Amino acid sequence: MFRCFSLGMGRRAGVVIGLSLVVVYGTTALAQDHRNATSTHGMVVSRSVEASDVGARILEQGGNAVDAAIATAFALAVTHPSAGNIGGGGFMLIHPSDGRAPTFIDYREKAPLSSTKTMFLDEQGDYVDGGSRKNHLYVGVPGTVAGMVLAHEQFGSLAWTELVTPAVTLAEDGFVLNQLAVGLNRVLERSNNDEFKRVYGKSGGDELWLPTDRLVLGDLGRTLRRINELGLDGFYSGETADLLHEEMQRGGGYITREDLKAYEAVIREPIHGMFRGYDIYSSPPPSSGGISLTLMLNMLENFDLRATGRWSSETTHIIVETMRRGYANRAKYLGDSDFIDIPT
Numbered sequence: 001m002f003r004c005f006s007l008g009m010g011r012r013a014g015v016v017i018g019l020s021l022v023v024v025y026g027t028t029a030l031a032q033d034h035r036n037a038t039s040t041h042g043m044v045v046s047r048s049v050e051a052s053d054v055g056a057r058i059l060e061q062g063g064n065a066v067d068a069a070i071a072t073a074f075a076l077a078v079t080h081p082s083a084g085n086i087g088g089g090g091f092m093l094i095h096p097s098d099g100r101a102p103t104f105i106d107y108r109e110k111a112p113l114s115s116t117k118t119m120f121l122d123e124q125g126d127y128v129d130g131g132s133r134k135n136h137l138y139v140g141v142p143g144t145v146a147g148m149v150l151a152h153e154q155f156g157s158l159a160w161t162e163l164v165t166p167a168v169t170l171a172e173d174g175f176v177l178n179q180l181a182v183g184l185n186r187v188l189e190r191s192n193n194d195e196f197k198r199v200y201g202k203s204g205g206d207e208l209w210l211p212t213d214r215l216v217l218g219d220l221g222r223t224l225r226r227i228n229e230l231g232l233d234g235f236y237s238g239e240t241a242d243l244l245h246e247e248m249q250r251g252g253g254y255i256t257r258e259d260l261k262a263y264e265a266v267i268r269e270p271i272h273g274m275f276r277g278y279d280i281y282s283s284p285p286p287s288s289g290g291i292s293l294t295l296m297l298n299m300l301e302n303f304d305l306r307a308t309g310r311w312s313s314e315t316t317h318i319i320v321e322t323m324r325r326g327y328a329n330r331a332k333y334l335g336d337s338d339f340i341d342i343p344t
């Protein structure tokens with residue numbers, strides 16, 4: 001059995017982002033609304049009740065923590081894509097309980113092969129405000145599907161189709177929006193993207209969603225079916241790759257079929273540090289969170305925060321100055337370790 005401490009999804013880098021799983025053994029408990037939840041054997045926690053329920057059922061079927069993480073991640077792509085989606089990337093930190101060393105899977109997005117260092121600058125060399133955030137140039141080669149496949153190959157126990165099928169069902173049969181309706185209406189109101197309105201809008205975006213409405217995502221369901229049946233090839237080649245390439249061409253993006261075919265998720269050695277006798281394992285570069293966290297804990301270890309008092313001015317000052325130095329080192333030294341040397 002495995003304890004999957006964190007699964008980071010989406011554009012942001014950090015120690016724990018998007019989906020956190022604390023899983024030990026079979027029996028599960030699921031939090032709904034804002035009530036507290038407890039469990040003596042295991043728990044799946046995500047931003048979406050529906051996605052958490054998928055992960056919990058995987059555990060009940062005899063799956064391990066990695067199986068639950070994969071199934072929950074694909075379900076989030078349907079029910080709460082800002083917390084997990086197949087168009088982004090992330091990290092997974094896995095601690096096997098059988099004595100094997102912790103493992104880190106890096107499936108963050110990568111820049112297209114034709115990217116340049118001036119792609120977000122104008123002719124005068126000045127940064128184009130908003131230019132890297134509001135068009136196809138901002139899109140990296142997605143890594144989520146490759147990361148889930150690698151995690152399954154290395155640590156999964158159930159069949160791949162058992163993990164992806166629940167997400168296919170959610171997309172094709174739909175799910176009740178509940179509180180998500182408010183946020184979705186807000187985004188649709190601000191959006192001028194006709195394709196987004198076609199996919200996520202009610203009656204093409206002309207009506208407001210109600211909390212009791214059911215959202216069906218047919219296009220996503222078909223994509224997930226291809227992933228379910230073909231694994232990597234269901235996303236990084238064939239019809240899905242063709243659709244992504246065509247959209248990049250239409251919007252002036254750089255991602256090509258070759259970029260998609262060349263993408264690989266990689267296994268890295270986690271950052272390992274100590275804090276007051278405890279082993280700390282966290283994310284290595286290209287994530288900045290693990291190194292920054294370890295550096296800050298090493299500095300804080302020199303202070304007796306109990307003596308200075310919880311949230312006293314002295315304690316707050318120590319923590320703030322520690323974080324300032326941690327983030328200063330982050331800005332100066334950290335980057336993608338595949339391309340630069342990071343001092344140790």
